[in-house]
Amino acid sequence: MMTLLQLLVLVYIIYKVFPILRRFFSTGTMVSEQVLSKTKALIKDHKVFVASKSYCPYCSQTKKLLESLNANAFVVELDTEPDGSDIQAALLELTGQRTVPNVFINGEHVGGNSDLQALNSEGKLKTLLKN
Numbered sequence: 001m002m003t004l005l006q007l008l009v010l011v012y013i014i015y016k017v018f019p020i021l022r023r024f025f026s027t028g029t030m031v032s033e034q035v036l037s038k039t040k041a042l043i044k045d046h047k048v049f050v051a052s053k054s055y056c057p058y059c060s061q062t063k064k065l066l067e068s069l070n071a072n073a074f075v076v077e078l079d080t081e082p083d084g085s086d087i088q089a090a091l092l093e094l095t096g097q098r099t100v101p102n103v104f105i106n107g108e109h110v111g112g113n114s115d116l117q118a119l120n121s122e123g124k125l126k127t128l129l130k131n
């Protein structure tokens, strides 16, 4: 039977030998502190912040809904920003969400387009935007 020590050694070997695994398990260290701070500021400094991509149909739906409610969202199109992919990586680290749109209201993570649409259907979005 394998002892705990042997198991730990095995895990360590796998971790060392397979850089892809290491990369997968260490997303936290991939984003610079500078980009992380910038992303946190984007979330904190705007009542409504949307990380978007200009060609993304879900993002269009989100922007359309927010516009219809006069939410005055601050939108960053990640595909047209030089550091867009870094911001996307920071958002993944902060929220666990990889996709766009990535929506924040009052500094809180709302989620993607389906989450925003659901909030609206439940009648909760307007209240959130008023607070």
Ligand SMILES: N[C@@H](CCC(=O)N[C@@H](CS)C(=O)NCC(=O)O)C(=O)O
Residues within 6 Å of the ligand: 053, 055, 056, 057, 058, 059, 098, 099, 100, 101, 111, 112, 113, 114, 115
């Ligand atoms: N269920 C998600 C779907 C979002 C989605 O699939 N977005 C695509 C772009 S249209 C995406 O983020 N793909 C990965 C990427 O662009 O990095 C939502 O409602 O927001």
